[in-house]
Amino acid sequence: KAGVTQTPRYLIKTRGQQVTLSCSPISGHRSVSWYQQTPGQGLQFLFEYFSETQRNKGNFPGRFSGRQFSNSRSEMNVSTLELGDSALYLCASKTGGASEKLFFGSGTQLSVL
Amino acid sequence: SQQGEEDPQALSIQEGENATMNCSYKTSINNLQWYRQNSGRGLVHLILIRSNEREKHSGRLRVTLDTSKKSSSLLITASRAADTASYFCAPSWDSGAGSYQLTFGKGTKLSVIP
Numbered sequence: 621k622a623g624v625t626q627t628p629r630y631l632i633k634t635r636g637q638q639v640t641l642s643c644s645p646i647s648g649h650r651s652v653s654w655y656q657q658t659p660g661q662g663l664q665f666l667f668e669y670f671s672e673t674q675r676n677k678g679n680f681p682g683r684f685s686g687r688q689f690s691n692s693r694s695e696m697n698v699s700t701l702e703l704g705d706s707a708l709y710l711c712a713s714k715t716g717g718a719s720e721k722l723f724f725g726s727g728t729q730l731s732v733l
Numbered sequence: 734s735q736q737g738e739e740d741p742q743a744l745s746i747q748e749g750e751n752a753t754m755n756c757s758y759k760t761s762i763n764n765l766q767w768y769r770q771n772s773g774r775g776l777v778h779l780i781l782i783r784s785n786e787r788e789k790h791s792g793r794l795r796v797t798l799d800t801s802k803k804s805s806s807l808l809i810t811a812s813r814a815a816d817t818a819s820y821f822c823a824p825s826w827d828s829g830a831g832s833y834q835l836t837f838g839k840g841t842k843l844s845v846i847p
Contacts, residue, residue, distance in 0.1 A: 662736075662840060663821065663840075665835075665836055668832065727773070
């Protein structure tokens with residue numbers, strides 16, 4: 621069974637641009653969560669999608685958005701990039717139940733210049 | 734904040750020694766999970782302990798949970814150089830949207846010296 625796949629692995633953008641990151645969950649998993657990881661703030665929750673609906677949302681500005689498709693694949697978008705958006709963005713999936721572990725992808729390392 | 738907070742932030746030990754990491758949290762939880770992250774990669778699930786459990790073992794890992802103190806600890810026995818990584822605790826709590834959310838802290842960076 622293939623794991624969680626995130627593309628691209630590395631990305632370099634400049635301030636003001638926008639970026640779209642992609643995540644393909646493990647087959648059969650309907651829940652996809654996104655996290656931002658920075659050295660100063662640690663791992664911060666962005667949002668969770670379940671069956672194409674946003675189920676939970678973290679405390680991030682509206683520049684951060686996401687969506688989920690009918691095949692459970694998910695994308696997140698960041699518009700008007702700022703230097704502080706430089707981070708490792710991690711996607712994680714699970715089948716959708718309550719007491720379940722998350723399966724993480726390897727992440728997308730975004731650098732904003 | 735519902736996130737877990739790990740302590741210490743960094744830990745350096747000799748191979749063969751035991752490593753203990755602690756976690757505190759502030760909300761009622763359904764379960765608490767521990768994850769490991771090798772440098773710059775995704776997290777890997779290690780162990781899950783439910784709110785009605787007090788201790789759990791998995792190989793060289795031992796996790797305890799004290800819900801009255803809202804704290805947990807992860808013990809790695811007979812550490813190896815390959816255990817060098819960051820370790821995160823993640824309380825799982827009811828987000829009120831028909832789901833449970835995991836929140837992570839900044840982790841404990843463990844260095845095992847050969």
